[in-house]
Amino acid sequence: MDQTNPFHCCATCIHFRVEKERDKVGxxxxxxxxxxxxxxxxxxxxxxxxxxxxxxxxEKKDH
Numbered sequence: 015m016d017q018t019n020p021f022h023c024c025a026t027c028i029h030f031r032v033e034k035e036r037d038k039v040g041x042x043x044x045x046x047x048x049x050x051x052x053x054x055x056x057x058x059x060x061x062x063x064x065x066x067x068x069x070x071x072x073e074k075k076d077h
């Protein structure tokens with residue numbers, strides 16, 4: 015995926031997980047098992063279904 019893609023970030027990936035513990039919220043990539051943040055980007059990004067639809071809609075609009 016191109017780094018200029020405005021949709022590309024961990025929060026839009028199918029592997030992004032929110033982990034809630036007592037008074038703390040953490041974020042993790044279930045595929046890489048790394049701690050992450052919603053705005054981080056990794057090359058293994060796999061967009062969620064809704065994000066794919068938004069990307070397709072934007073691509074049609076731009077052409």
